[in-house]
Amino acid sequence: MNGRQTERVMQRLDSFRIELPSWGFSNTGTRFGKYLQPAAALTIEEKFSDAAQVHRLTGACPTLALHVLWDLPNGAADVAQIATLAARHGVAPGSINPNLFEDQRYKFGSFGNPDASVRQHALQHARDSVDIARRLTSRDVVLWFADGSNYPGTANIRRRKAWFEEHLAAVHGDLTGDQRMLVEYKPFEPAFYHTDIADWGMALSFARAAGPRARVLVDTGHHYQSQNIEQIVAWLLAGEMLGGFHFNDRRYADDDLTLGSIDPFQVFRIFHEILFFEWESGTRADIAYMIDQSHNLKGKIEAMIQTVMRAQELYAKAALVDYDRLASAQARCQLVEAESVLQDAFSSDVRPAIAEWRRTHGLPPDPLAAFNESGYLERITADRGGRTSATSSYA
Numbered sequence: 001m002n003g004r005q006t007e008r009v010m011q012r013l014d015s016f017r018i019e020l021p022s023w024g025f026s027n028t029g030t031r032f033g034k035y036l037q038p039a040a041a042l043t044i045e046e047k048f049s050d051a052a053q054v055h056r057l058t059g060a061c062p063t064l065a066l067h068v069l070w071d072l073p074n075g076a077a078d079v080a081q082i083a084t085l086a087a088r089h090g091v092a093p094g095s096i097n098p099n100l101f102e103d104q105r106y107k108f109g110s111f112g113n114p115d116a117s118v119r120q121h122a123l124q125h126a127r128d129s130v131d132i133a134r135r136l137t138s139r140d141v142v143l144w145f146a147d148g149s150n151y152p153g154t155a156n157i158r159r160r161k162a163w164f165e166e167h168l169a170a171v172h173g174d175l176t177g178d179q180r181m182l183v184e185y186k187p188f189e190p191a192f193y194h195t196d197i198a199d200w201g202m203a204l205s206f207a208r209a210a211g212p213r214a215r216v217l218v219d220t221g222h223h224y225q226s227q228n229i230e231q232i233v234a235w236l237l238a239g240e241m242l243g244g245f246h247f248n249d250r251r252y253a254d255d256d257l258t259l260g261s262i263d264p265f266q267v268f269r270i271f272h273e274i275l276f277f278e279w280e281s282g283t284r285a286d287i288a289y290m291i292d293q294s295h296n297l298k299g300k301i302e303a304m305i306q307t308v309m310r311a312q313e314l315y316a317k318a319a320l321v322d323y324d325r326l327a328s329a330q331a332r333c334q335l336v337e338a339e340s341v342l343q344d345a346f347s348s349d350v351r352p353a354i355a356e357w358r359r360t361h362g363l364p365p366d367p368l369a370a371f372n373e374s375g376y377l378e379r380i381t382a383d384r385g386g387r388t389s390a391t392s393s394y395a
Ligand code: LRH
Pocket: 023, 097, 144, 184, 186, 219, 246, 254, 292
């Protein structure tokens, strides 16, 4: 890489921030069980403490996504405690995620439930979450719904669509200031016949119908096998409807594996579409980059640091694309030329430039090595070990 390229990487890293999920630090599992880690975070204080470690070592994760029932079980009454912890650990509360799937009454859905009292309960929780976000000066409320059905004929899909439009508009009505609501889609799981918000088109339609503060959230694990995710990203960018990402990786379905562990070129292609859009439009895309993973086998903090380092690396590679050369090759249908512009960037070793960026920001050149040498894991294993944590809930 030449000096100009190194400069571009440094500039891009200066503004690259990625949000950590509180649930990525606690014991999570699959339906076949949960393997408990003695150092796993159980309390919200421990989640902030672990997130602070990742931010201290990477300089790229100033916010922590919170899941309302898991992190604020008493709702607004927990806001003061969260604010205290955020100040103590130097990590701000990030996106607020209502939980519209764990409560027993959501067996047949939340916003899509035929029982009006359940829809009302779900709506109230979503509105309380908007209120919590305002009190915590969190900008984004992320709405993901497990709603759907398992057997043909058991759900009136059109009626449920109408209920979703009605309730999403009501939530939108509560947003103030620069708040946004991000509508997250998912093709299946836990529902296996139909899911009410199953793909980007449905999420886009709901977001547009809800109002101007609504955007679409792309969880990279929420796509059919051969779906072209970066094309969805390009479409949402063109429509100024891309609100953010939940990054993870997968081999099969919503595997929630660590970013770039299976298909790093996929993440590169997504970052490329965003940076190419910004170059061409001369604007900054207003995107919330977030991680949504469950570390069932890897050490949780280790996996989180690995994820942030990988995200920085793939973002830096995408920043090296030569847009003039690309645009000219695309215009002249020079296929090999255009393709190699991307492959040259993807094949560039940006790690020395990233290490330099870290040095100039007083950060360890290798955050993972620094973490392993810090003694933090040994300390929390001693402090937290021997506890038994719930093996029932997701996180
Ligand atoms: C659903 C999902 C959603 C979260 C949950 C933890 O699969 O991606 O974003 O609420 O994971």
